[in-house]
Amino acid sequence: MSDGRRDVRAYHEVLEHLGEANSRALLATPALVCDLGLLRSNIERMASLARDADVALRPHVKSHKSAFIAEQQLRAGAVGLSFAKMGEAEAIVERLKVDGDFTAVSVLLTSPLVGRPSGERAAALAARCDLIVVVDHCDGVDELEAAAMASETTISVLCDVDVGLGRTGVVGAAEALAVVERVHAATRLRFKGVQGYGGHLQHIAGREHRREATIASTTRLGAVIEALESAGVAVAIRSGGGTGTMGLDVEIGLLNELQPGSYVFMDREYRDALGEDPEGRFAQSLTLLTSVISVNHEDYVTVDAGLKSMATDAGLPTVLGHEPKATYQFFGDEQGMVTYPGHSLRRGERLELVPPHCDPTVDRYDVVWLVHDDVVVDVIDITARGRSQ
Numbered sequence: 001m002s003d004g005r006r007d008v009r010a011y012h013e014v015l016e017h018l019g020e021a022n023s024r025a026l027l028a029t030p031a032l033v034c035d036l037g038l039l040r041s042n043i044e045r046m047a048s049l050a051r052d053a054d055v056a057l058r059p060h061v062k063s064h065k066s067a068f069i070a071e072q073q074l075r076a077g078a079v080g081l082s083f084a085k086m087g088e089a090e091a092i093v094e095r096l097k098v099d100g101d102f103t104a105v106s107v108l109l110t111s112p113l114v115g116r117p118s119g120e121r122a123a124a125l126a127a128r129c130d131l132i133v134v135v136d137h138c139d140g141v142d143e144l145e146a147a148a149m150a151s152e153t154t155i156s157v158l159c160d161v162d163v164g165l166g167r168t169g170v171v172g173a174a175e176a177l178a179v180v181e182r183v184h185a186a187t188r189l190r191f192k193g194v195q196g197y198g199g200h201l202q203h204i205a206g207r208e209h210r211r212e213a214t215i216a217s218t219t220r221l222g223a224v225i226e227a228l229e230s231a232g233v234a235v236a237i238r239s240g241g242g243t244g245t246m247g248l249d250v251e252i253g254l255l256n257e258l259q260p261g262s263y264v265f266m267d268r269e270y271r272d273a274l275g276e277d278p279e280g281r282f283a284q285s286l287t288l289l290t291s292v293i294s295v296n297h298e299d300y301v302t303v304d305a306g307l308k309s310m311a312t313d314a315g316l317p318t319v320l321g322h323e324p325k326a327t328y329q330f331f332g333d334e335q336g337m338v339t340y341p342g343h344s345l346r347r348g349e350r351l352e353l354v355p356p357h358c359d360p361t362v363d364r365y366d367v368v369w370l371v372h373d374d375v376v377v378d379v380i381d382i383t384a385r386g387r388s389q
C-alpha cells in the first residue's frame, strides 16, 4: 500500500484513531469517503472483465488522480495507466517510483500536446517511464520529434482518431496516414497504433441506443485502421473506450485496449445512464459526507456541502439511503438544502451524498478517506489534485 498519509499531517486527529469503531464521526465535513471494499471489488471486477475478454486494461487516472488507486489498478493486472494531462502523469509516476516498485510503468497521455515546453516535458517524462503520447496533427509530430531529439529520448506515439466526439483526433484516413508517415520519418518517435475515444457515447441511456452509437463510432475507427493496414502500417495498439461502453467495446471487438476511469467510484450521472446494464454493475464506492448544520424548518435541513463541494455540471447529488423522500438542492456556495418532509434529522447528524460527477468532484479535495462502515481504515491523498497543466 502506498503511503497516502505523506501530505496529510493536518489530519492527525483522525489518523490517531484509524481503525477504531466510529472513527468516521471524527471526520470534518464536507469530506470524500470511499468504501474500501467496494473500491477493491470495482478494481477487481474491471480487471477480470478485461482478462476474460483478452483485452488490455489501461485505466484512466483522471477519475481518481490517486497514486494509491493507480497502484491497486496496476497490481490487479492493468498494462499501464492513461492520463489526460502531463501534470497528472508527472505527479503519479513520481509517487509510483517512490512508493511502489513500478520503475517503468507504461503511461499513455490521451490528449494531444502542443508547444515546445510540452514536448520538452514529455521527453523528460519519457526518461522516467514507458511513455506513449497521442498526436492528431503533423505539427504535433514535429514538436515531439524535436524535443525527443534534443534530449536523445525515444517516445512512442498513437494517432488519435476522432470517432464522433469532435474534441481531438484526425478526422479521417487521409489525415491519419499523413500523421503516421510523419511519425515514420521521425528518428526518435515510434508509431504504436491508434486511439479512438467516444466520450459522447459513455452516458447514452439504454444499452441498445448506446450500442448503435458505439458501432457507428467504431466503424469510423475501423475504416482508419483498415486504411493504415492497407498502406502496410502495423497498428499494434487500438485504445479507447470508457466505463459506459466497455462491455460493448468488448462485444464489437475492434479495440484491444480499454481506458475506463469512472468505474472505480461511479457517480450519480453514470448510475442514471447505465441502470441495470452490465456496464453499470460497478458499486457506488465514493460519497460526500456532509453534516446537518441547521434544523429550524419542518420540511428541510441545511447541510454544509454547497456549490464548492462538488462538481455541478451533471445536476444534483442524491442523498444515499434516504431516496426518494430526501432531495438535495444547492443553497449557496457553502450550503445545501435537503428537503425531507416529516424528517427527524438533528443538528450535527451526517448524511452521505452521491456526487453527480466524480472526476471533477475528486479534484476539489486533498484527500479521500477510506472507510469500512463507521471505521476510517486509511486516508489517501489526491496525488495529482489540480495538476491540469
Ligand SMILES: Cc1ncc(COP(=O)(O)O)c(C=O)c1O
Pocket (backbone or CB within 6 Å): 060, 062, 063, 082, 084, 110, 197, 199, 202, 240, 241, 242, 243, 244, 259, 260, 261, 262, 263
Ligand atoms: C480519452 C479518455 N479515455 C477514457 C476516459 C474514461 O472514461 P470514463 O470515466 O467514462 O470511464 C476518458 C474520460 O473522460 C477520456 O477522456
